[in-house]
Amino acid sequence: MVALDIPNGCTLSPSLATPHLLGTPHLHINHDVAADLDSSNAFEGPEKLLEVWFAPSPKALAPSVKENGLKSVPADVWVEMLDLVNCKILSVIHSETVDAYLLSESSMFVFPHKIILKTCGTTTLLLGLHRMLRIAATVAGFPFHNAVSANDIRAAATPYRVFYSRKNFLFPDRQQGPHRSWKQEVKYLDDMFEGGSAYMVGKMNGDHWYLYITSPTFNPTPPQTPVDKDSNAVLGSLVSRSNKIPTGILATPADRAPGDHATAADDEDKHDETLEILMTDLDPENAKQFYLSNASAVAHDRILSQTDSALLKAAAASKQQQQQHGHGHGHGHKQQDSHMSDSTYSVLDSEDLFDVDDIAVQNAANGNKNDNGACSSGGSLTPLSEHLDSADMEALTTEGHALGTVVSDSCGLSDVYPQSVYPDARIDAYMFAPCGFSANGVIPAPPADGDSVASSTTNGEIPETAETAETASVSTSDSGPTSAQGNHYFTVHVTPEPNCSFASFETNVPGGQKGRQTADIVKHVVDIFRPGRFSVTLFEAKGTTADSTTKPGGSSGKRLERIPGYRRIDRIVHDFEDYDLVFRFFEREGFVSNGEARVGEL
Template structure:
């Protein structure tokens, strides 16, 4: 995807599968210390991790081996479009997603230092790390060459973690997850008494939907190559791709920041109030891959609706879906399972429901039916 990634070769091979890291210092923006400053140009107040200046994040991303292409803001968070995927900065959490041969886990120590030094955030509430199985694991660096090495690295750095392998371990859509339990419940209880969990006073809710697609159709791949005759690449090219593919219609009310790479590849961040989505495409024919991820609540469309919209655009031969959602009642759990039931033109090869301490996870893997055009 990146124009400068060292893993490009003469055969144009690139590892599209992302590493996804979330570090939470509290369940909501209101659950962290009330330290704030003003944006320049009369932008809204910012606090927590949003206090950190751009050059500090740039230095941290050097450790990861990627850099910032563009940044957009709204009242709730900052969205960074990276040379290798995306970063979202909320007052109380950071979400960092990188592809290629980036060294994401190695940056955790620096991330924790930044949170403490600049934001007085000295205790981690939760950490989540996940990724799909790599196509080219031998090209990865450091602990990322092997899942067991990644788990060992995380276990040595963070307390109370648990690692899971979801899906067929001998399949190409196996999904890995490491997470830990909340570490500072007493402190959070005190903070939450002064800061309700959200504006409505309802219980804390969290959802992440991730769709990981491989073997994209030739028709789809051609749309994500830069053609100089059509105009510039970069953000202008990204906006052109949004319209050409219909990606701008998945959440039409969202603010979209997208980028077309040279000679090929595409990334986009979407902002919808306090929620995000991102899209990343590696269109090389021998390693084609696309991902879609969002934490936008189900009220903006059912899980099945989102899956159908995304699959209709990319037309992959294979894809997996993971939905990671805070636990509700049994009726909602049944709806979660049904949401990955039937996808027109695809046969489901796997479906697994995991029950964690506070979350439910549904994983499903699909392949295109042979007789489906």
């Protein structure tokens, strides 16, 4: 259920050993990398985004593929690929259907049948692409068609789909490798793949967005020879004279693994959708939330506030006990009554840093008593330092996952997909020094209304027994359409410096789930950052039904035209063979920039 092949230096979250959490995603943290990270050179916020599919769904894997597909690849193998990209793994959320890697420069999501890699700064993402394809072929067992043997260094798995996209860079002259211009990136991809198409969406003399895409309906010329199921090698002595890697070649239904009853209607790509919000010129006041000094102050104030709240509750409990029993004893009942939700600072707790509730209760029950032995809510609180060791105090003032969790909660990102609706959701957040923020979220489909899972959770708390946890896991995997059967994700990355401020939000959670439309998500995210300018790209497979009204002319699509406080500048629609793309660009009303939009390269 949970892969334990994690990079050297990673630690196992205590939550993994807790029985009632066995049906939920789990977090591993790479302390070696996190302790040595410096984000001062992360000047280029806009990310490069690569998404490679090797099959239409996890149910459509070829018989040669290992169980769990790409998820069977050890994390140490991905580390070698990421070294070519120039980024490191900070932490991992493991779940049954997706592993979410938080990187030193953005994120990676590994599903059984596809991988999503998103990197910012001067990373060389495309230089890791061939290694990614080779890992898929030689480690995960996906078919390849460009070599006779897996021992051939050229052997690379045949992708079903390839997507590569990015916003125009702010500082293209600082990029490396093929990323110095879109023209070079397209050439690099065209030299690697057959059947790709490149597009630019938006104003040439303003903010715009680039897309490179391949289609699974492409027929390679000359035709490739068939794949031997047993050897996973290309039959015959001749391979295509082209050095390019074909795309879109699928195993036929007869070639699928035994017991695989997936049909075309079951394929995930029939329900695929991705929402991406790219924001620049962040409001300075909103951007302050993503500076370490501000996050540290918020964390300190919140713990003091929680302690004060516990004091008040303990005092009330003590008074009630005195009225009932005529004395001020019974501290065990007092602690039970005053104990607060364990959901607060969940990542801090799982990282074994400190527990806000324990500190508050200890302060209330043992640190502030009056002469009668009752807790007093008046007067000064016991200094926080008396209840935290040096490591805990350091977590309040240094970069890492602890402050990342504080920021995710305080800025409102944790409420985009709240645990009250998505009880098994997990967020892995990281606060950088001196500024910058990244977060990954793994979002299992919410339980259906009236489900046993819903009745077994209160205020987003996890089911208390292994039995209910198993029920939650089953309900998550069996509810809703195909796209809801697996885990979804979201990812957020923030560069708050005023000279290059940028924030991105991306998710594949279907619009319209639990009644919350895509326009509601966009407004929620934009309100957090209050950008001067932002673009929204909605990429939907034809036939997507989860939020069909977001298509051109639908009511939700019209709602996306009107984001409060902003005016829409552009709306561009691309009708691809099997996907619809709608690109919108907005500018804040009354926004005055220091200059024209930085166009970067064309």
